[in-house]
Amino acid sequence: GAVVSQHPSWVICKSGTSVKIECRSLDFQATTMFWYRQFPKQSLMLMATSNEGSKATYEQGVEKDKFLINHASLTLSTLTVTSAHPEDSSFYICSARDPRDGGLETQYFGPGTRLLVL
Amino acid sequence: QQQVKQSPQSLIVQKGGISIINCAYENTAFDYFPWYQQFPGKGPALLIAIRPDVSEKKEGRFTISFNKSAKQFSLHIMDSQPGDSATYFCAASPFFGGGTRLMVKP
Numbered sequence: 001g002a003v004v005s006q007h008p009s010w011v012i013c014k015s016g017t018s019v020k021i022e023c024r025s026l027d028f029q030a031t032t033m034f035w036y037r038q039f040p041k042q043s044l045m046l047m048a049t050s051n052e053g054s055k056a057t058y059e060q061g062v063e064k065d066k067f068l069i070n071h072a073s074l075t076l077s078t079l080t081v082t083s084a085h086p087e088d089s090s091f092y093i094c095s096a097r098d099p100r101d102g103g104l105e106t107q108y109f110g111p112g113t114r115l116l117v118l
Numbered sequence: 119q120q121q122v123k124q125s126p127q128s129l130i131v132q133k134g135g136i137s138i139i140n141c142a143y144e145n146t147a148f149d150y151f152p153w154y155q156q157f158p159g160k161g162p163a164l165l166i167a168i169r170p171d172v173s174e175k176k177e178g179r180f181t182i183s184f185n186k187s188a189k190q191f192s193l194h195i196m197d198s199q200p201g202d203s204a205t206y207f208c209a210a211s212p213f214f215g216g217g218t219r220l221m222v223k224p
Binding site: 006034036041044045093105106107108109110111114 | 160167207
């Protein structure tokens with residue numbers, strides 16, 4: 001199946017700093033990527049849907065100015081957590097749809113990025 | 119964001135038994151219903167998925183049953199094994215259910 005990578009896998013930062021997380025589709029071009037946040041022992045909460053070349057669509061309750069999403073190319077989407085605070089500490093997971101699936105909505109997930117804000 | 123409701127939250131099954139996890143959704147616009155398996159510290163991995171024009175899909179020990187009129191679907195894991203112990207999520211793509219922690223006892 002299609003492969004999605006994330007970088008970094010772990011990041012520790014100080015409160016008030018910004019952190020960028022990259023999501024790449026390695027063997028396909030992803031027109032649509034998704035960003036999720038997962039707190040310990042909880043489900044994946046969809047944060048935003050990212051379409052290449054256009055603005056991301058954020059889910060209700062997600063601050064656009066805090067979680068900046070850029071889908072600048074067909075293989076790369078980035079999530080920037082701006083002015084991070086300890087409550088932003090979480091597991092961030094991206095996924096991508098492979099248009100070669102012929103219209104199916106299969107999402108291929110990255111391995112996740114664990115963010116710890118001190 | 120309770121687009122998809124999943125039950126039970128946790129499940130303990132003996133080796134060789136059948137694990138059953140249920141999900142329900144509200145929005146009839148959803149048209150892709152995958153199930154994912156997730157191990158601690160890893161991203162979710164697709165197990166099996168179904169479209170609403172099919173009432174059942176089986177892949178190996180995993181079966182999805184889909185009831186479009188009731189807006190419900192379920193995952194059955196036959197001959198459950200200790201290696202199946204993980205958290206399972208249903209989804210009405212791209213929204214996830216709350217997850218079920220499955221433990222299969224040897």
